[in-house]
Amino acid sequence: MEKLLSNPNFRTFMGFIDDYNVQNPGNGATVIKSVTATYGDDVAAAVLQRATKVSATKVTAEKLLGDLRVLWLTDKRSPLDVFKLLKLDDVATNPLDNAALDAWESYLNLFNYVNRESGKKITELETFRAAYGGDDALAKMLQQATKVSATKVNAEKLLGDLRVLWLTDKRSPLDVFKLLKLDDVATNPLDNAALDAWESYLNLFNYVNRESGKKITELETFRAAYGGDDALAKMLHQAARVSTTKEAARNLLRDQRNRWWGEKRTPLDVFKLLNLDKVASNPLASPALDVWNSYLKSFNYWSRGTGRETTTIDTFTAAYGDAALAKIINTARTVPETEKMATALQLQQFALWMRKRGNPNNIYTHVFKLDPKLKTIPEPYQTILNHYHSFYKQFIRDVK
Template sequence: MRAVITFVVAALLLVTSISTESASAATKVASTTYTEALTNGKNFLSEHTSEQGEDRLGISVSAAEKIKALALPSDIPKALQRWLKNEKTAMIAFVRLQLTKAGTKLFDNPQFVPWLKYADDLSAQTGKPSAAISTLTAQYGDDALARLINQAVKDSRTKDTALRLQAEQLHHWLANKRSPDEVFKLLELDQAGNGILRNPLFRTWLNYLNKFNHENPSMKASLITPLYKHYSNMRVSIMVKEASKGDQEAVIVARIVENEHWLSNRKTPEAAFVSLRLIKPRDNFLTSNRLAGGSSTSTTTTSDIPTKR
C-alpha cells in the first residue's frame, strides 16, 4: 500500500513539473514571438522610411510613432486637433499622415494642405517659427524640394500653395546664407534659356540677390556672374533684346542686366548706346533724341524691380 502511495505522489510531481515546464516554454515562445514581431515591425519601418530619406537624414521620430503611421487615422481632423493639443512636432504629423510616401506627388496628396495648416497652427500655439520648410527640406533636400515647388508653381491647382512655400524656402536660404549663385541654380535658372529675363523666377532671384547683398555686405554677389557662368556673352545680349520686347517689368529687368553687362565688359558710354541702337557710330550720342531712355538705363538698379509676381 505504501508503495502505491509513493508511486502516485511521484506521478503527480512529474505531471506538475511537466505542466510548469510547458507553461514556461509557452511563455518563452510567446515572448519570443512578440519580440520578433516588434523587431520585424521596426525593421520594416526603418527599411521603408529610409527609402524616403527619413532615417538617412537622422530625423527624430520614435519607433512608436512610426508603428502608428502604418495606418492613417480614421478621423484626420480629430487626430490633428489631438496632436495639436499634445504639441506633436510637424515632422511627427508628417509621418503619421503618411506623407513620407508622397514622393514627387506631394502637392497632389490630400493630406498635404491639412498638414501645412497644422504646421501653421502649431507655430501660432507655440510661438515658434513654422517648421513646414525645415521639415520638407529634411525630407527632400534643397534641390529636390526646389524642383518640386517650381513644378507646382506652373500648375493652377497648386500655384498658390507653391508660391507660399517658395517664399518660405527663399527666407530659409537667406537665413542660412545660401549664395545667390547657388539659389540661381536651385531655381533652375541655369536651364531657362533665352527667355530667362522674362521668367518670374528670375525676378524672384533678383529680389533674393538684393536682400542677400543688403544683409551680407561682406559677401556681396554679382548679378551678372551666374549669367556668364551658364550662358555665353552673346546669349546674354540676346536675352536683353528678348526681354526688351516684354512688359514693363521685363523691360526694367532688361535694363538692369544690360547695365551690368556693359560694366562687366568695360564698354564706353558711346559703345553702350550703340549696342542699344540709340545712336549710330560716330554720332554725337549726347544729342540723341532717345537719350532720356538711355540715361534711365544707366541708373536703374535692382531696387526698381516690381515685387508683384
C-alpha cells in the first residue's frame, strides 16, 4: 500500500467514487472502505499516518485518515475497539513505535470530543491497561519502550500516569508488587522489566509519604510478597547465579543478612527461619543453606571476641539432635549433589562426638539408644557406626 497514494490511478479512483456518490446519494461507497477492506485497518492507518509526513501525499493521507475516523465513529467503535483493530495490543511489539498509534490518538481525541456531554473522558492509559489485560504486561512493555530513543518520552509519560493512578487508588508498594506479578515464585522477579516500574513507584510512594516517618524498603516488600525469608532466600540465591540479576540479588541478600543481625538473630534462629530444620528434607540440598552459611560467616565476624561465635556442626546439632542429624547426614552421603558436603559434615560430627563421648560403644548406647543385647544393629545405625569406628581408630593411631 506504500505506493498507492502516489499512484495516478488511485487518484482517478478517488474521483470516480466522488462522482458515483453524487449520482447515487445514500449509497455510502467510500474510498476508505475500499482501502480498509483490501489492506485492513491496521495497515491502512499506519501507512496513511506515515504518508502525512510526505509533502506529495500529505493532503490525500490526511483526508483519508479523517474519513477513517468518521467510519469508526459511524460504526460506534470505542477507543479500545480501535486500539485492538489496529493491533496495537500485540504484546510482541512496541505499540509506541507503531505509526498507527498516532491515528488512534487522533481518534481518541475525536471520540472524547463527540462524547463530551457524557462526562466521561477516556484516557490513553485507561485504554492501554484494558488492552494489555493488566498492569503487569503493560509495565513490562512500557519499561522496555523507555530504552528505545524513539519511544522513550511517550513511555515515560505513560509510566508516570500509571504511578499516579496507583497512588490515587491508594496502592501500597506491596499491592503494586503483586499487581505486577513480581511475587510469582516460579520466575526471577529481578529479571522482570516490570521491576524497574515498581522501584520507581516505591521511591514515589516513600517521597509522598515522607512525613509518616516510615520508609518502606525493597527488602521489606520482597519478604512480605514471598511469605517469609526461606522462599525469598532461595529465589535470591538462584538469581545470584544469573549474570543479569547477580548484582541486584547480592544486594538484597546483603540487606537480608543485615536485617537478621539488626534483629539479633543467631545462626540457629536463621537456620529455623529458613526452614532448614525440617527433618523430612535434605537441608544440604536446599539453596537456602548457602544463604545461611553466608550469615554464619557474617555473624561470627561481627561477634568476634564476644564468645558468641558458633560453628556449622553446633547449629545443625542444636537443630536436629545427634541421632537425627547422623541419619540425615548418612542419607545425604548417598546423594551425588550433597555427598561431598555430607561427608565433611559427618567428620565434624564425629570430631564433636570424640570430644564429648569418645568410643563407639558410648555412641551406640547414649546417642542412638540401642539395646546392647541386639545381635544385629539395624540400619542406618550400622553404617554410621562403621564410619565412626574407622574415624575413631584413625584418631587413636594419630594420638599415639
